[in-house]
Amino acid sequence: MSRAILTLPMMPIDGSNYGKFVTPIICETLSNILNCNYYHCINILDSFNDRSTKIDSYISSLDANNIHYDKLWFDNENILKFLNNIQFLIKNGYIFEMDSIIYRCECGIVEIEKNKISSCNPNNLKFNYDNGNLVCKYCGTICKEYNERILAFTPKNIKLDDIQVLPGYLNKDIKTYEHTVLNSYTTISRNRNTGISINYNGNNYNIGIDFLWATYLNTFSEEEKIVVSGNRMLYQLFSKRVRKMFST
Numbered sequence: 001m002s003r004a005i006l007t008l009p010m011m012p013i014d015g016s017n018y019g020k021f022v023t024p025i026i027c028e029t030l031s032n033i034l035n036c037n038y039y040h041c042i043n044i045l046d047s048f049n050d051r052s053t054k055i056d057s058y059i060s061s062l063d064a065n066n067i068h069y070d071k072l073w074f075d076n077e078n079i080l081k082f083l084n085n086i087q088f089l090i091k092n093g094y095i096f097e098m099d100s101i102i103y104r105c106e107c108g109i110v111e112i113e114k115n116k117i118s119s120c121n122p123n124n125l126k127f128n129y130d131n132g133n134l135v136c137k138y139c140g141t142i143c144k145e146y147n148e149r150i151l152a153f154t155p156k157n158i159k160l161d162d163i164q165v166l167p168g169y170l171n172k173d174i175k176t177y178e179h180t181v182l183n184s185y186t187t188i189s190r191n192r193n194t195g196i197s198i199n200y201n202g203n204n205y206n207i208g209i210d211f212l213w214a215t216y217l218n219t220f221s222e223e224e225k226i227v228v229s230g231n232r233m234l235y236q237l238f239s240k241r242v243r244k245m246f247s248t
Helices: 016-035 049-065 079-091 114-121 166-183 209-219 231-245
Strands: 003-007 039-040 070-073 094-106 111-113 127-130 133-136 144-153 195-199 203-207 226-227
Touching: 003 016, 016 039, 016 226, 039 049, 079 094, 079 195, 079 209, 094 114, 111 114, 144 203, 203 209
Parallel strands: 003 039, 003 226, 039 070
Antiparallel strands: 094 111, 094 144, 127 133, 195 203
16 A cells, blocks of 8 residues: 655744644654654645745755655645635535635734634634724724625545544544544635636635645545644644545
């Protein structure tokens, strides 16, 4: 069986944040033990910032810290594969249109359905509460309500019996995510221009970057993928395993 070690797509950073090198070091160690390729995955796609300007310095910082990978993988070089994944999900009924109430700030960083607020990942909140209002942490504006048509993804209540997470105590959190995510749906469209769009039933939808690379496991040909990340990214790890269930 072919096997690969992967990072989650990581944002390019400067060399001063040494905590961000822990995951690559673990990946390199595992690839040596298991004698398989280590793909260091980099997240360039971003609706708000140009991350491409930091690529060279980031790669230099990996080299300077003696981190060795077999291949670099960039999300912006796999857009066609991402879109093929989305078309596959549409074809098989996992993506659909629906009407919803959206909270959105003026800068567009906060864009969330009203009925999803209570289930937000607490480690990645982009808003604060102020006198009952949602206030964007970045632009400081109060999020307003909008009635809109959105594009959504549903896993149709599948059962993920084969998820393996180490260390084992994190499986409790996985069970919580399984109950929450697999019995609901995920909004995948955005009002803002993300640079990636699809046409569905004659309507044009901007696709959120987070959902786009949530399908990234299907861009690798290896039969078994071992994904390494920090514990704060556990929800993202889980969501990618859900998308992997629908590989083409």
